[in-house]
Amino acid sequence: MENAGNESALRLRNLGGSLAFLLLAILIALGMAFSTLKYSGQTEQSLKQAQAQLAESRGRLARAREDEQEIRAKIERYREIIEQQRTQPERRLDWVETLRNIKEKRRLLGMEYEIAPQRPLDAKVVVSGGYSFLVSPMKLDMMLLHENDLLGLFADLAAQVPALVSVRHCTIERLPGVPQQTQAALLRAKCEVDWITLQEKI
Amino acid sequence: MPQRRVLFFDNSRLTAYRVHSGAVLYEASFAGDEAGLAAFGSYLAQHRRSLFLILVDAAEESYQTEDIPHSTGKDRQAIVRRKLAQHFYGTPYSLALSQGRLKAGRRDERLLLMALTQPQHCEPWLAVLRSNNSILVGIYALSQTIFSLLPAKSVGQLLLLTLTHAGLRQTFFDGGQMRFSRLTPLIHDSTDASALAAASEAVKMHQYLASQRLIERDKPLTTQVLAHPAEAAAMRAHCLSNTSLRFEVLDLLEEARRAGLRSALVNSQADLLFCHLLVKNSPAEQFAQPEELEYYRLWQTRFGLKTAGAVILAGGLLFSAHHGFDVMQLQDNIEQARQQTLMNQEQYTAKLEALPKIPINTDDLRILIGRYDQVALRAQGPTPLLAQISRSLDAFPHIAIDQIEWGIVEQIAPATANAAGSAAAQPQAPIPPHLMNGPYTQATAVARLPITMVGDHRGQLSLVADFARHLGMAPDTQVVILQPPVDTQSGKTLKSGDEKSLPEAPKFIFRVTRKL
Numbered sequence: 001m002e003n004a005g006n007e008s009a010l011r012l013r014n015l016g017g018s019l020a021f022l023l024l025a026i027l028i029a030l031g032m033a034f035s036t037l038k039y040s041g042q043t044e045q046s047l048k049q050a051q052a053q054l055a056e057s058r059g060r061l062a063r064a065r066e067d068e069q070e071i072r073a074k075i076e077r078y079r080e081i082i083e084q085q086r087t088q089p090e091r092r093l094d095w096v097e098t099l100r101n102i103k104e105k106r107r108l109l110g111m112e113y114e115i116a117p118q119r120p121l122d123a124k125v126v127v128s129g130g131y132s133f134l135v136s137p138m139k140l141d142m143m144l145l146h147e148n149d150l151l152g153l154f155a156d157l158a159a160q161v162p163a164l165v166s167v168r169h170c171t172i173e174r175l176p177g178v179p180q181q182t183q184a185a186l187l188r189a190k191c192e193v194d195w196i197t198l199q200e201k202i
Numbered sequence: 203m204p205q206r207r208v209l210f211f212d213n214s215r216l217t218a219y220r221v222h223s224g225a226v227l228y229e230a231s232f233a234g235d236e237a238g239l240a241a242f243g244s245y246l247a248q249h250r251r252s253l254f255l256i257l258v259d260a261a262e263e264s265y266q267t268e269d270i271p272h273s274t275g276k277d278r279q280a281i282v283r284r285k286l287a288q289h290f291y292g293t294p295y296s297l298a299l300s301q302g303r304l305k306a307g308r309r310d311e312r313l314l315l316m317a318l319t320q321p322q323h324c325e326p327w328l329a330v331l332r333s334n335n336s337i338l339v340g341i342y343a344l345s346q347t348i349f350s351l352l353p354a355k356s357v358g359q360l361l362l363l364t365l366t367h368a369g370l371r372q373t374f375f376d377g378g379q380m381r382f383s384r385l386t387p388l389i390h391d392s393t394d395a396s397a398l399a400a401a402s403e404a405v406k407m408h409q410y411l412a413s414q415r416l417i418e419r420d421k422p423l424t425t426q427v428l429a430h431p432a433e434a435a436a437m438r439a440h441c442l443s444n445t446s447l448r449f450e451v452l453d454l455l456e457e458a459r460r461a462g463l464r465s466a467l468v469n470s471q472a473d474l475l476f477c478h479l480l481v482k483n484s485p486a487e488q489f490a491q492p493e494e495l496e497y498y499r500l501w502q503t504r505f506g507l508k509t510a511g512a513v514i515l516a517g518g519l520l521f522s523a524h525h526g527f528d529v530m531q532l533q534d535n536i537e538q539a540r541q542q543t544l545m546n547q548e549q550y551t552a553k554l555e556a557l558p559k560i561p562i563n564t565d566d567l568r569i570l571i572g573r574y575d576q577v578a579l580r581a582q583g584p585t586p587l588l589a590q591i592s593r594s595l596d597a598f599p600h601i602a603i604d605q606i607e608w609g610i611v612e613q614i615a616p617a618t619a620n621a622a623g624s625a626a627a628q629p630q631a632p633i634p635p636h637l638m639n640g641p642y643t644q645a646t647a648v649a650r651l652p653i654t655m656v657g658d659h660r661g662q663l664s665l666v667a668d669f670a671r672h673l674g675m676a677p678d679t680q681v682v683i684l685q686p687p688v689d690t691q692s693g694k695t696l697k698s699g700d701e702k703s704l705p706e707a708p709k710f711i712f713r714v715t716r717k718l
Contacts, residue, residue, distance in 0.1 A: 014500050018507035025511035029518025036525040043532045050539035057546035064553045074571040075558050081574060121577065129570025130562050133577060147592075151585045158583075166581035173605040196577060 085162035087198045090118060090136060095161055095195065102156045109185045110143035111153075115195070127201050136195040137168075143185035147172055150189045157193075164196040204501070205252045206339075208477040212259050212368035213323050218245060219474070221481040224464040226474040234323075239330055246334040253337050253501070256327070257480050258489075259344040259368040261385045262320035264290060269310040272303060282313065290317035295324065295341060295489035301379040314380060316343060318489055328494060337497045340488030345383035347479040348373050351428070351457055359417055361407060361425040361447075363400050365470045367391070370399050372407045374416065381416060393433045396470060397440035400427050408446050422448040430454045430470040437470075579718050580641055584608040587643045587716055594673040600655075601669055604709070605648040612640040614680065614715055637680055637717050644715045651687055651708040662687040662708050670712060678717040685711040 060067070081087065092115065103111050120126050121133035144150055150172065157165045170191040177184075207229070210217040216238075217231040230245050232238040246254075266289045270281050282298045290296040296317035303309045318324065324341070331338055348362060352375060360375045369387035373380060386403050388395060404425050411417045425447045429437045434451045441449040454475070458467055463478045554564060562570065587608065595601060614633055655662050666687060674681040687708035 015504055015507065018504040018511070022507045022511040022514070025515040025518075029514045029521075032518045032522040036522040036529070040525045040529050040532075043529045043536070047532050047536050047539070050536045050543065054539040054543045054546070057543045057550070061546045061550050064550055068553055068557065071554065071557055071564055071567065074567050075560055077571050077574070078560055078562075078567060086574075125573075128573035129566040129568070131570050133573065147588065151583075151588065154583045154585065164578065164581055165583075166577065167583040169607075169609040170584050171605070171607045174603070194581075196581070198574075 090197045112141045114139045131198045138193045140191040142189045144187040166194040168192040207252045209256045219477045226465045226477045246336045255339045256341040264317045266315040268313045293321045297487045341490040346485045350479045363427045393436045397436045401440045426450045428452045598669045600652045608645040646713045653707040656705045659688040680715045682713045
């Protein structure tokens with residue numbers, strides 16, 4: 001029994017180094033294969049990204065002429081906006097005076113308005129392209145001889161104030177009664193008008 | 203690769219050769235006395251990692267032919283063991299070579315049983331091998347290596363005479379199979395003595411084979427003598443063909459060259475050639491007992507493990523190298539793609555650089571102008587649509603508007619009941635494709651017909667229809683009569699006018715929608 005045990009120990013000693021070598025070789029080979037596959041996968045991923053970027057840049061370059069025209073047109077629009085002073089802070093006093101001047105000039109029979117506090121035009125998209133679109137809603141109640149008085153008011157406003165005047169809703173109704181010889185209102189208009197300005201966000 | 207060493211053993215001495223790449227190098231020779239065995243032990247100690255093959259060239263051999271029933275596996279092993287024990291009682295060094303199956307009768311299997319009949323001659327040398335833990339590959343008889351010298355397709359009967367320092371060996375082949383072999387020690391190793399011995403031993407061998415009925419007496423037996431060219435003349439002078447023997451002298455050097463031996467042979471003693479043949483074509487069968495080969499089995503296992511490890515490592519390296527090469531190509535492609543992308547971006551940027559300068563970048567510019575255009579589109583006010591209605595009213599001066607409600611809508615709403623509770627007068631017309639997407643400017647108007655048309659229902663409907671048609675002629679415009687002056691649908695109540703009360707001008711409601 002002791003001899004058999006010694007022989008087994010001898011065998012194990014004899015084979016220990018070879019077994020260790022085999023195990024080490026397997027571990028090294030697996031490690032190399034795993035590392036290579038992993039690195040290969042990462043490289044393939046990088047290649048896909050690089051190819052996608054290349055395709056995008058090629059497409060962009062191919063569209064460069066169209067883009068150039070489009071951007072040139074947009075730059076013109078941007079300059080118009082700046083020149084029209086849409087990006088200036090709202091000046092309510094100017095607006096009030098402009099309304100009064102138009103009323104006097106057009107000899108409007110009656111005009112009542114109420115300008116609400118300023119707020120973002122769209123609560124969901126506060127900033128668009130670095131600018132906030134702000135709105136000051138105004139309720140307008142007018143007595144008119146003719147509907148052209150109303151349309152003229154809107155045209156004058158659009159021409160005279162830097163803010164973008166956007167009429168949202170209007171109701172015009174004929175007032176009851178027979179037309180008289182004196183100047184009396186025939187129509188009544190109730191409108192909702194937005195004064196829109198742009199504010200740069202820094 | 204391990205070093206292989208052949209221990210050439212005859213009954214008097216043991217000679218050690220190192221065999222490497224076709225060269226056989228003499229290393230040492232040991233006598234069978236105590237000093238020789240001790241020197242052999244020292245020699246083995248110097249070459250612990252070598253593989254040793256014992257090549258026995260002794261006269262004490264025995265060859266027997268036996269036919270056994272065809273069997274396989276353990277049955278065959280048992281039969282073979284029994285046959286060897288019957289024929290070679292007293293020696294552990296025996297083996298059986300299968301020589302195929304007979305073509306007649308039961309088609310028994312023919313075995314050539316071989317044995318080294320004097321084991322005591324080998325024992326001292328094996329004891330030294332064991333004590334030094336030397337790796338013994340096997341014990342072989344020299345006759346086993348001679349088979350390699352036969353022509354590839356040897357079918358007839360042949361007697362082959364070979365010389366070693368132990369003596370003259372005569373080996374008989376029949377149909378390409380060895381049937382018998384024996385060694386005749388030579389007292390003198392001169393060329394003439396060897397040639398004389400060859401001639402005389404061939405005659406004796408012929409008589410023996412004939413007595414054993416292995417050959418026909420009256421048929422000459424081809425007898426080949428393997429001799430060095432320098433000694434070929436002497437061989438031919440003494441070995442003369444007759445009615446029984448037909449001598450041929452084979453060129454030893456040519457045979458050695460053919461076998462791939464790179465060491466020089468100086469005479470007809472072909473010890474080096476047989477050592478080379480033993481290493482080159484080691485026979486599958488050998489004489490050593492399994493316990494004698496224990497270290498060889500261990501070496502084989504170790505070698506297998508190391509080889510497997512090396513193969514796995516090499517495979518891993520090859521795999522990594524292959525993929526590494528692919529990765530390098532991929533990286534080249536990536537670099538090229540990046541360079542190209544960079545060039546494209548530079549070209550694109552150069553084009554944009556030529557544009558007028560503004561304080562915001564192009565992306566922000568696109569967003570800002572896009573949003574502004576959306577807002578501006580909805581800021582056109584009621585003027586255009588009211589002007590359009592006004593033009594139609596000019597064309598139909600009998601129609602007057604009492605009320606108009608204008609607004610901007612994102613979708614065209616279905617025609618619904620009006621404030622008075624009347625249902626829509628017209629079935630909802632489908633929205634044309636070009637009007638599917640908003641925004642829209644929309645006006646809903648309450649209109650009045652002349653009072654003179656009271657009672658002229660057909661005229662009222664006709665006038666309203668003409669008015670709607672006129673109004674809808676403008677592009678991207680849809681006109682819907684929400685409430686006609688007279689509701690003629692079957693599901694509605696239709697009443698006559700009250701002649702006693704004051705007549706009232708007929709009214710209708712229409713909605714006009716125009717895409718912005």
